[in-house]
Amino acid sequence: LAAFLAEDPPLDQTALPRLLAIGREKFAPLDAFPEVRAIWWLRFQRIAEAFVAYETARARHVRHRYLEIAGRMEIDLAPGRIVTLSGRADRIDLMEDGTLSILDYKTGQMPSGKQVASLLAPQLPLEAAMVGAGAFAGIDPGAAVEELLYLRLSGGREPLEKGTRGPAKDQTMAEFTAEALARTRALLATYENPSRGYLSRARVMSEGEMNGPYDHLARVAEWALGGGDDA
Secondary structure (H helix, E strand, C coil): CHHHHHCCCCCCCCHHHHHHHHHHHHHHHHHHCHHHHHHHHHHHHHHHHHHHHHHHHHHHHEEEEEEEEEEEEEEEEECCEEEEEEEEEEEEEEECCCCEEEEEEECCCCCCHHHHHCCCCCHHHHHHHHHHCCCECCCCCCCCEEEEEEEEECCCCCCEEEEEECCCCCCCHHHHHHHHHHHHHHHHHHHCCCCCCCCCCCCHHHCCCCCCCCHHHHCHHHHHCCCCCCC
């Protein structure tokens, strides 16, 4: 999608064939796995058609698209203690009214509105905070972020679904992103305390999962099989 949009293609009858041609190039490594390619190529065809239609409708509101743009900012915890927050935004759109829209593509489920508003899914709020800190080269840190948008591209019954996420009703976007950064800073400061243990699973909603990246170190599967009354 980034390669397609980077060409600034005319969104006319040539757009879909061009996106499919780029798709064929990108799918080439999957030729060795015909079962996987067969499933995902059909999905991609549906995604491509829906994506071109979506971009055609959106284009008149967009002044410039920043694609696959990397950013980094330093968080000062204490004198001499710097943590670098870095990431790559799928896409940041400068809209015609001068505001910014931050987009993230998902092939799986996108976070719910409650998960984002409560900062259980902090990626896009932190990207917005990074924008305000001048972390992305070429993007005006003074431009207001007005939209956090997920595009779910599954190629399924609904090949493209959009989900706008943001703060609770009693917060502005600026307050919301400032809170995301403040809570990140507080978490990092907590990790500075050597007597504070690291949790392999800190979220109640993830208690039933057994595939976390640190679960093997915490022996989660072993302890989950423990009896009820054993000390």
